[in-house]
Amino acid sequence: MRAFRTYHDPEVALWVKHLTVDFSNWFLENVGVDHQITIRLRAAGSLKTSTGLAAACFGLRNGKPCIWVATWWYYWREEGKVKNRQEARDEILDSLAHEFAHYDKWRRGAARNHRGLQRQVDSMIRQFNYAQGA
Numbered sequence: 405m406r407a408f409r410t411y412h413d414p415e416v417a418l419w420v421k422h423l424t425v426d427f428s429n430w431f432l433e434n435v436g437v438d439h440q441i442t443i444r445l446r447a448a449g450s451l452k453t454s455t456g457l458a459a460a461c462f463g464l465r466n467g468k469p470c471i472w473v474a475t476w477w478y479y480w481r482e483e484g485k486v487k488n489r490q491e492a493r494d495e496i497l498d499s500l501a502h503e504f505a506h507y508d509k510w511r512r513g514a515a516r517n518h519r520g521l522q523r524q525v526d527s528m529i530r531q532f533n534y535a536q537g538a
């Protein structure tokens with residue numbers, strides 16, 4: 405069984421797909437995955453979630469872990485001002501790491517909240533960027 409099933413809308417940029425695959429594989433090797441995770445990259449400005457609009461989200465679908473990312477949010481967040489690619493990359497990576505950290509809490513049976521989450525996110529991003537030479 406593959407650790408990840410990744411789907412993307414056709415408009416999603418290639419580099420966003422590559423970043424997602426690279427980070428997913430880094431997470432698999434360095435943190436660990438106990439389930440098959442479905443990742444959906446949407447060419448949308450936001451996602452509708454149970455708690456409102458979000459740029460990214462972790463949740464269960466039919467009991468299976470899923471991560472959604474609204475990739476266009478990163479380009480258009482500031483009233484039509486297109487961000488540069490480095491800014492967009494950093495923000496997408498931050499959201500990916502955030503949602504993977506939610507998965508990690510869930511898989512460990514920890515409470516579903518943000519306690520300790522940001523520290524793990526920062527640490528994962530540092531290690532991932534170092535491994536990428538970025």
Ligand SMILES: [Zn+2]
Pocket residue numbers: 502506518
């Ligand atoms: Zn969160």
